[in-house]
Amino acid sequence: MTNLWGTLAPLIIGSAVVPIQIVITILLLRSNARVTAVAWVAGMTAARLVQGVVFGLLVSRDSDATTTTGEGQSSPLTSSLLLVVGLILLVMALRSGLDQPDEDAPPPQWLTLTETMGAGRAFLLGAALIAVGAKFWVFTLAAISAITDAGLGQGSSILVFLLFVVLAEGVVIGLLVVTFAAPVRADALLSSASTWFEDHNRVIVIVLGVVFGLWFLAKGLIGLGLL
Secondary structure: OHHHHHHHHHHHHHHHOOHHHHHHHHHHHHOOOHHHHHHHHHHHHHHHHHHHHHHHHHHHHHHHOOOOOOOOOOOHHHHHHHHHHHHHHHHHHHHHHOOOOOOOOOOOHHHHHOOOOOHHHHHHHHHHHHHHOHHHHHHHHHHHHHHHHOOOOHHHHHHHHHHHHHHHOHHHHHHHHHHHHOOOOHHHHHHHHHHHHHHHHHHHHHHHHHHHHHHHHHHHHHHOOOO
16 A cells, blocks of 8 residues: 555646646636636546546456556556656656746636636536646556556545545645635635745746656656666
């Protein structure tokens, strides 16, 4: 279990700090579109759950067909995914260091839509963000594969994946909770959070990208027997 969470924790952090989901959530909440913001987060959650069901079945089937991987050990699939995650994080850090735009970021029109979109469209856009973002796909697939390799059993695996989803959305869920719990102070809190994130986002991406990128790169190479 310790080895599993050692793999999941960086995946959770990497998923949670992707800028666009935080920016849009803050914009919706600051425009008093709180129900729309909830729908936006619900759309992201629904997409992740669909990924968990579909690819959890596929990865489990692949794991059942593999007899050379012991319980708790990384399968070739998991090791390959961790290798890809490591490379993605290192590329993110490099692009951020060079002040390059995020290739997976949605079109700028998404930001202007926050002023007019309703709950239905917000739900669809939240789901679309997860569906079209390569980083989200790889992070979630790596988590599913790592959970499968841990050999926890179906019930425990489902619970761990649900916890992964909640924690991967921890920042945006936290923004929702703060806004609903302290509506009077919400504007000031959201403004402070937005300013802090804008000021520190580049450093966060670089530091996490380099540290976790090298970590996953090493785990992937070791799992594949290349290191």
